[in-house]
Structures are given as C-alpha cells and as structure tokens.
Amino acid sequence: MSQQERAEGRTKYGSVPYAAPRQPQPRQIRHGIDKRPIRVGFVGNPNCGKTTLFNAFTGAKLKVANWPGVTVERVEGETNYKGRPIKVIDLPGIYSLTSYTIEEKVTRKCIEDGEVDVIINVVDASSLERNLYLTMQLIELKKPVILALNMMDIVEERGMEIDMHRLPEMLGGIPVVPVSARKRTGLDVLMHAVVHHYEEEPQGVVIHYSPQVEEKITRIEGELRRHYGEMDNMRWHAIKFLEFDEVVTSDHPLDVSGILDHNYEKQIINEKYDYIEEVIQECLMNKEEKAATTDKADRILTHRIWGIPVFLGIMALVFFLTFTVGDFLKGYFQVGLDWFSQAVVAGLASVHASSWLTSLIVDGIIAGVGGILTFLPNIFILFLALAFLEDSGYMARVAYVMNETMGMVGLSGKAFLPMLLGFGCTVPAVMATRALESVRDRRRTILITPFMSCSARLPIYVLFAEMFFPRHALFVAYSLYLIGLVMAILVAFILHKNSRGTRSENALLIELPEYKTPNGRTVAIYVWDKVKDYLSKAGTTIFIASIVLWFVLNTGTTGFVSDVQDSFAAMIGHVLVPVLRPAGLGLWQVAVALISGLSAKEVVVSSFSVLFGISNVNSAAGMGELSAQLTSMGFGGVNAYALMIFCLMYSPCIAAVATIKRETGSWRWTLGMVLFQLLVAWAAAVLVFQVGSLLFG
Structure with missing residues (x-):
C-alpha cells in the first residue's frame, strides 16, 4: 500500500476502515x-x-x-x-x-x-x-x-x-x-x-468508513455539537447514533430522523471486519495450515445432521471412561475406607468409648462421608474428560450445533452453554445465564438448567445402576443424562408454545476457537478446582448432614431409641410415604434420603449408608447388603430407576436454589421453580414406575 493510499484511507480491498496513526x-x-x-x-x-x-x-x-x-x-x-x-x-x-x-x-x-x-x-x-x-x-x-x-x-x-x-x-x-x-x-x-x-494522549485508529457512513457521522456530529456543545469523543457518540444505541440515544436525545434512514450497525460491523481481515493478512503468518485442520474437523463435528449424533457419541465415551476407569480406581478407595473404618473401631474400643459415640463416628460420619469419597475416582474421570473437551475447543461447537434445536424452543444456541455447565455443577451454570440478553431467556434457561445431571447426581446413578443393573450400568446412567437433556428441551418447548414470546431474535455470537491440544496445566487447574469443591462439600455439607441424620435416626420423642422405627426420621418419612408410593418410592427410608438430598445430592447416597447401617455402601459387599435389604422390602429394579429419575428432576441443592434467588431477584419465582421441579420429578417417577411395573412386573 502506498503512502498516498494510506493518507486517503484506501486499501487494496477498496473503501473499508483504515487505521490512521496519530x-x-x-x-x-x-x-x-x-x-x-x-x-x-x-x-x-x-x-x-x-x-x-x-x-x-x-x-x-x-x-x-x-x-x-x-x-x-x-x-x-x-x-x-x-x-x-x-x-x-x-x-x-x-x-x-x-x-x-x-x-x-x-x-x-x-x-x-x-x-x-x-x-x-x-x-x-x-x-x-x-x-x-x-x-x-x-x-x-x-x-x-x-x-x-x-x-x-x-x-x-x-x-x-x-x-x-x-x-x-x-x-x-x-x-x-x-x-x-x-x-x-x-x-x-x-x-x-x-x-x-x-501520561500520553490516547493513540489509536481513526476508522474511515464508507463515504455514505462517513457523511452520516459528520452530520450527526454537527447536530451533537449544536445541541450539546463540545463533548468528549463526539465521533464515537455519532457512530452510536448510527447503530441505534439505546444508551447514547437516551442520554443525549436528538432528532436525527432527517439523517438516518435505517440502522447502520450491520454495515459498521462488516466494515470493521473487512479491516480486521486486512490486519490479519498483513500481520499473521503461517495461519492457513492450522485453520485448514480446524475446518476439516468442523465439517464433521459441526455438521448440521451429524453434529448432534457426534456430540452424543462423545458424551457416551465420557461416561464409558467414567464407569470403567472410575470403577477400577474406586476399588482401591473402598479397601482404604474399610481399613480406616476398622482402625477407628479398634481405636475407640481401646479407649472404651461409649457405644453411641462409636456409632456416631463409624455409622454416621465415616459411613456418610466415606461413602461419598469412594465415588471420587468417577467424579475425577468425568471432570478430566470435560476439561479436555473444553480446552480443546470442542465445547463451544456444541452450542453452535444446538443453535437450531434451541431456536425451535424459543432460545438461541447461547442458552445451551449454561446447560453444558450444568453437567458439572448447577451453581456456575445458573450464573452463566448472565450472558443471555433478555430476562425472559435468562429465566427460562435457569428453569431448565437443573435438569442437566450435575456431578453430585453421579454417585446416585453409579450406586443404583450397579446394584440393580450390573450388566447395563453404563447405559442406565447414560440414559439419565439423555433424559435430563430431553426434558429440559421439552419444558422449554412447552413454555415457548404457551407464551406470547417468539423465537429469540438474538443471533448466536460465539467463539469457535481453533482446535488445540489441551494444556496440561489448564486441565489440572480445572479438575483440581472441581475435585476440591467435591472434597469441600464432603467435609462440610455432607459431614454435617451425616451427623444430623444419625441423630434423627437414633432419637425420638423419648430420647435415644433402640428401634429406628421409633425415631424422628421414621416419623417424617412415614408422612411422605403415601405421596411417594405411586412412584414406587413408598419406603420411609427413601423419603428421608430424598429430603436429605436437598442439602446436596450426594447426601442421598450417604443417607442410604446411614439409614441401613452399611459402613462402605459402595463396595461389592456393601452394595450386596443394601440390595438385599431393599429387595426384601419389595424395592426392585423398576423402583431403582424411578428413584434415579426422581433424583434427576427434583429440586436442586440449597446452594443452587440460593444462587437462583440471587440471579432472578425473586423468592416467589425461585420457590415456584422448586415446586415445579418437585411436581415434574414426582410425575416422571410415577410414569416410569407404573409403566415399568406393567412391562416388567
């Protein structure tokens, strides 16, 4: 480009924005x-x-x-x-x-x-x-x-x-x-x-747009100067008037109807990108080969037909690794927990600790917290796989692939990003809805995001799938993730069809980075943060819940009780039994476990451990003992799947509910959402149990 061309703001691409140094x-x-x-x-x-x-x-x-x-x-x-x-x-x-x-x-x-x-x-x-x-x-x-x-x-x-x-x-x-x-x-x-x-005046580009746009900018600058005098950054304000920017037009009311005949935002965006393209061509070398590799991969991974099946296949592989590799590692945790539990019993016996204290520590705390910790390998593998997918650049493609599907339910593909985060934890997923433009889109996305199976639900799936469906545990757990995804889209579709709203008009603007080999340090930080949160929850929420549950199980109106049927827990559970019976969950122990799960979903597993007095519920012996006790009570495979469906869909944990209240600013809306999800969970569990009983009973 010649010096004269630069001075006139011309480029080899014609009349496009030009960066003029000052x-x-x-x-x-x-x-x-x-x-x-x-x-x-x-x-x-x-x-x-x-x-x-x-x-x-x-x-x-x-x-x-x-x-x-x-x-x-x-x-x-x-x-x-x-x-x-x-x-x-x-x-x-x-x-x-x-x-x-x-x-x-x-x-x-x-x-x-x-x-x-x-x-x-x-x-x-x-x-x-x-x-x-x-x-x-x-x-x-x-x-x-x-x-x-x-x-x-x-x-x-x-x-x-x-x-x-x-x-x-x-x-x-x-x-x-x-x-x-x-x-x-x-x-x-x-x-x-x-x-x-x-300490210097700001440098930067003076972008010369096409003659048509520049003429509009000059005229609006004149009007601004006439009504508001000399103001900071007159040109920027004029450009914002061309883009119909609500903030600028409300702060500086001005009649520009005689100047503007339409919104110039798209034209300004295109001309900016024209110049950016020239910058890239002049300043970035050896990019073509990497971009070509990304384009080849995207022909399959973002294909309008094959994109979704590929995504489902990748997630199936993730859960295959979660179960196979996770279960292999889990065996070592179970051995360690058994050894620790026996050592604590021996230690307490040597100091002649009272029987109630021994029961509290071994049957309450160790059984509750330790039972959750044995699932750590499964959680680790899940987050490791998700971290690899995210850092490689694939997860952004999923939102792009789902854009058309989400559009059918009145949302953009951008709403699928919080849903993806929901596979890890509902709390950050709800917070991620801030990126959505309208309050309507944010609330709808918040409503459906808890249907995504967060990592806290994984121990429930692992335990009951391996107990009642040992040969097909992987497929049973994977089906729950798919059902949650389908349910979220179905609820969004029903809301869309029963409202006056139309499809989201906001175009999907999302980063599609080039594929790269995941960075080890980035993956390690991501996985450690998630594992640390899991351990923190085990050391706080689940620890406290296990102690509270032990006291509720071992005390009643007369103080400490020897028969659990006389405990406060049994009293509370029996009240809910008639409600849960149509869903195949008519055991008071199940009712108590579900209530405790409101504090954190992992507590459902630790509750079963405490309720049935099993020190290591996730071991082969522990699962066999729990399965035998449940089977003797008439609780079989259909009941177990109905239980997992209920846990998939009922109200998220207290931390998620508090986050939803903070993000929506409404207790009324938040409590309404909690009641809605409880109703959906109950109805879905009833449907599964009743149909399953007819087919397999």
Whole structure:
C-alpha cells in the first residue's frame, strides 16, 4: 500500500476502515506530578486468559464484590511499578460493547464513567482475528488502550508468527505487548507501557468508513455539537447514533430522523471486519495450515445432521471412561475406607468409648462421608474428560450445533452453554445465564438448567445402576443424562408454545476457537478446582448432614431409641410415604434420603449408608447388603430407576436454589421453580414406575 493510499484511507480491498496513526500528545497536567494510583481495566473476550493475567499482577491482594445494582462480580486488586501505585479492575469477559448483555453494560459503563484511566485489552494471540473486533471498539472510545497479546507461547507452538512492528502500525500506534499469563513473561514490559501510556494522549485508529457512513457521522456530529456543545469523543457518540444505541440515544436525545434512514450497525460491523481481515493478512503468518485442520474437523463435528449424533457419541465415551476407569480406581478407595473404618473401631474400643459415640463416628460420619469419597475416582474421570473437551475447543461447537434445536424452543444456541455447565455443577451454570440478553431467556434457561445431571447426581446413578443393573450400568446412567437433556428441551418447548414470546431474535455470537491440544496445566487447574469443591462439600455439607441424620435416626420423642422405627426420621418419612408410593418410592427410608438430598445430592447416597447401617455402601459387599435389604422390602429394579429419575428432576441443592434467588431477584419465582421441579420429578417417577411395573412386573 502506498503512502498516498494510506493518507486517503484506501486499501487494496477498496473503501473499508483504515487505521490512521496519530502522534501522541503529552498530558501536561499529569506528567511528572500526578502520583495517584493509575486505574487500569482488564478487558477481553471470554477465555482469552484475562483473569489469569490479572491474578499474575495482583496475587492474593483481591477485593471481590458485586457491581452496583447487578449480580456480576467486581474484582479489584493492587500492584505497583517502580513505586507507582496501580489499581487494577478485572472487567467481565465480553465480545463487544454493544450493551446487550449484563457484562457488556457493566464493562462499557465502567469505561465511560471514567473509572479506568488505561485499558489493557487482553487478546488471545492464537485467535487474533476473533479478538480484534473488541479492540477496534475500545480504541474508538479514545481511552489509552494497550494491546496485551496473551498466549504467545501457543502461537509459537503452532508455528505461527505475528509481525510485532506492522501490527501496532495498523492499529494506529497503540502499544502492543506480547505476554504469557501462564509463564508470567512480559508482565514488567506491560506495566511499563501502562505508566508511559497513561501520561500520553490516547493513540489509536481513526476508522474511515464508507463515504455514505462517513457523511452520516459528520452530520450527526454537527447536530451533537449544536445541541450539546463540545463533548468528549463526539465521533464515537455519532457512530452510536448510527447503530441505534439505546444508551447514547437516551442520554443525549436528538432528532436525527432527517439523517438516518435505517440502522447502520450491520454495515459498521462488516466494515470493521473487512479491516480486521486486512490486519490479519498483513500481520499473521503461517495461519492457513492450522485453520485448514480446524475446518476439516468442523465439517464433521459441526455438521448440521451429524453434529448432534457426534456430540452424543462423545458424551457416551465420557461416561464409558467414567464407569470403567472410575470403577477400577474406586476399588482401591473402598479397601482404604474399610481399613480406616476398622482402625477407628479398634481405636475407640481401646479407649472404651461409649457405644453411641462409636456409632456416631463409624455409622454416621465415616459411613456418610466415606461413602461419598469412594465415588471420587468417577467424579475425577468425568471432570478430566470435560476439561479436555473444553480446552480443546470442542465445547463451544456444541452450542453452535444446538443453535437450531434451541431456536425451535424459543432460545438461541447461547442458552445451551449454561446447560453444558450444568453437567458439572448447577451453581456456575445458573450464573452463566448472565450472558443471555433478555430476562425472559435468562429465566427460562435457569428453569431448565437443573435438569442437566450435575456431578453430585453421579454417585446416585453409579450406586443404583450397579446394584440393580450390573450388566447395563453404563447405559442406565447414560440414559439419565439423555433424559435430563430431553426434558429440559421439552419444558422449554412447552413454555415457548404457551407464551406470547417468539423465537429469540438474538443471533448466536460465539467463539469457535481453533482446535488445540489441551494444556496440561489448564486441565489440572480445572479438575483440581472441581475435585476440591467435591472434597469441600464432603467435609462440610455432607459431614454435617451425616451427623444430623444419625441423630434423627437414633432419637425420638423419648430420647435415644433402640428401634429406628421409633425415631424422628421414621416419623417424617412415614408422612411422605403415601405421596411417594405411586412412584414406587413408598419406603420411609427413601423419603428421608430424598429430603436429605436437598442439602446436596450426594447426601442421598450417604443417607442410604446411614439409614441401613452399611459402613462402605459402595463396595461389592456393601452394595450386596443394601440390595438385599431393599429387595426384601419389595424395592426392585423398576423402583431403582424411578428413584434415579426422581433424583434427576427434583429440586436442586440449597446452594443452587440460593444462587437462583440471587440471579432472578425473586423468592416467589425461585420457590415456584422448586415446586415445579418437585411436581415434574414426582410425575416422571410415577410414569416410569407404573409403566415399568406393567412391562416388567
């Protein structure tokens, strides 16, 4: 491109946006005398490594709170560079500043209200094209912007190269700093750029759009100047009027009907991407081979017909590994638990501990908590597989593949992302609905997400599937995951058909990163966080629930009881027996276990262990003993499947319910959802038991 073409804003692609460099002007007021903390905002797409980089600077010096008026977390920290204090804010991960989602609104408002002096735009250097759209929007805000090219180590591993001289030129001279949050490289250079760039006028691109758009911008700027005088960033406000931005048009009412004949947002987006394409072609080398590999894989994995069957097949493989490998490892845990239980009994006997204390510790705490811990290998394998799928770039494809199906029930494919998270835990899944634009979509997604089988339900499936369906345990457990998915879509479809709402009009904008070999450290951190949560729950919620359940089982109106039939637990269970009997769950022990499961779904398993006095319920001997006791009470395979169906669909744990209340802001809606799921669970269990009894009875 010639110098004259650059000056005129022309490129080889014709009239598309052009980055015109400007010379920085010193901020005389700040330079040399302003020593207040520099406020730095970390902004970037989801999964770009922004939070990892933020943590690398702040360490443990974090302050976490909600942004005023919303449930999005505000994380702040402090650092310094050569004695200069720096306050850093980790802004929510976003794809653009269009102010549709809560995260976009929060990030944009924080920047517009002057809460940040310098923006560190963290981008995934291995997916540069996808990240640069947000970069272009940030530069238009006329704030000091520094581009932090994260994951440069991945770029090198893939054999790609980025022209570090040409890239900042094409972005108008903004500082571009290569960093690696994982390896903690480039951090000092980045902070140097923050301090230096803070003391200069913001650099950046002056984007020249097509003549038609530029003419509209000029006319709107004139109207803004006439009504509001000289205002900050006049051009940016004019562009937002072209995009029919609700925030700008409400804050600065202006009659532009004589200027605008339609919404220019799509045209502006397209022209931005035209320029981004040119940036990529000039600055990124050796990308074609990797992109070709990704395209070949996506021809199958995102195929409109084969995409869903492939997803179901992959999940079947995940559960095959969860059962086969998990059960192999579980045997060692069972041996260890038996040894520990016997050692505790011997130890208590040697100090002549009372029988009730021995029973509390062995039959209550060890049986309850230990029974859950033996499922740890299954949980570990499940999360390990999910971590590999997520870090490889596949999980984003699932939302894309499900977009059409979700559209049929009035939601976009974006709503399937929280549902996928629900396979791990309902709490973060509910929080992930913040990415949805409308309150209606958020609430519908929150309503159906608990139907996804979270990891807490897996011990229930493993125990009862292996007890009553030993040859087909894998298929039984997998069927429950499929039934939960189908039920979620069915409920969403019924709600859609019985409401005045139409299909979600929000287009699916989602990251489809190139496939990569999962990073060992990233996978390890993900799995450890999940396992740690599981262990934490075993050491707190399940520990307390096991103690409470033991006391409820061993006390009654007359104090300690020798016959469990006289206990408080039996009294409570007998009240619910008539309600649960049509579902094949007419045992008071089952009723008590289901009640205890409201604290945490894993407690259902530990409750059976305590209720039936089995120290290691997950061992072959323990399962045989429990199965024999249940069978003698008339509880067979059909009853067991009905129980698993009920556990799949009934109310999520207390932590999830509290999260739902926080996200919806309504106790009435939350309690209504809990009652709805209890009713659905009961009806589904009744249907399974009654039909199953006719077919197999």
